[in-house]
Amino acid sequence: MEIKPNINKGIAFAILAASLYAINAPFSKILLEFMPPTLMAGFLYVGAGIGITFIALIRKMKKHETKELKLTKSELPYTIAMIILDIAAPICLLFGLNATTAANASLLNNFEIVATAIIALMVFKEKISPRLWFGILFITLSCGILSFEDVSSLHFSYGSLFVLLSAICWGFENNCTRKISSKDPLQIVLLKGIFSGIGSLIIGLYMGERTSSLWSIFAVLWIGFIAYGLSIYFYVYAQRLLGAARTSAYYAVAPFIATILSLIILREVPDIAYYFALALMIIGAWLSSQDKPLIRKKTKLKVKK
Template structure:
């Protein structure tokens, strides 16, 4: 593993840590902010914060040389924006119907969707251990989605989070196609495009603006958990690819679970504990296989 790969792994882990706190904090803010408005302000916070950082970097840094997006990347850019409108709205809706810990753990399903889409449409290679991980994480996600095993009913909140992960899995692969370009520009476009798109949808469905204090908090959380997190994630993808970056990003749900239990006093059920162990095992296979996957992807 060379120096660039090691640094990229640190970017991926840092992105995960920043994102991990978003679920428990968003759960608290959703008591005061409607879900679509919340999704909008999270991405607007990312766009505003990163545009300010980009302005200062362009103005004062002589070494800042990044490629700008071109017309060639327009389909991937539009796909990224549309999917980033849908995913956070689905996640916020899910958080109103399930626990923060449950939603945090289900976020690992993003690895599955990212990996399978990368395999089917972008021809990245999936190694044997990653297939085992896919099976374990899928099983865990199914356990977390059941409400009543006797009637095979599913949790609407869990299914909403899984749909969000599917959107983000496809979005990760769109972003992968842009990862050689300016990461700050990508995050600014994500933030404003997805933020304003969600805001229009919120107004159309009749959601109302709330206390300025809560909206400012949502903007700050958006800058940290979405803006900086996405920024570091894009940098990691340059060297590692969509699949490998997602594997290191997999620690975010576990951090989110810990934070949910500490700050929201959420008590894990037996089913949740079993699902947690399956998810932990799946994540182990994902991370232990990341080096071999990276070696394979060099030849793709």
């Protein structure tokens, strides 16, 4: 009997994860007026950890038996790398959001597809089809346009640079998470929330960042639970079935949802170059999402008679 990955289920998980993450950029942009970036990055992951802890407790109270595998010492290098990258990525993103529009940052987040795919190819030897390569090309061109405040004078946006750095960090992080995606997603998100969150908070406090707005802390914790906790939870499930590169391709719908939310909530009015970049990004994301599943070795399950 052959075990075949449920591709459609993986796609559904990836799109659900993307939809949940999409609220991050517009609402974080608003909350940055009340809380410094590094401190906010910490509370976002702490919110994810707290929320997932409640889910874990509910699962335990219901005595729901899970067949999920626990992390072992062999996954420790990937786990540590994942935590460190999860400290760096949101800090870079929030610093970028401070210096650029939420719509711009949302689209630039799609560079994560490029970073994830290239790293998956070069480091983890995942296969990339010609279609995905074309998708990567269009996304890179789009990011290039978005990264210049004035294309005619080639004036580079430092806000865009920070967003691109966050995408590269998440590209590495996606591949590290892929290596442990067969383990319990609840455990993975808890580790992210506790260690990445506390790590960012320590850095923020050391830098002298403070907030006097108590309500903003609870707001950030709630956003963290939805955009980081639940999103990562479903993202890990998607990676099991699709692999790192292809999951990121379907996850590409997140920036488009975030862009729409940014235009509605923040009333941001993009320039003509933005719409040209948007068209290229849509083509690139579509090509990436239409990529064929990565080649996997089929395993046979021996049934005892």
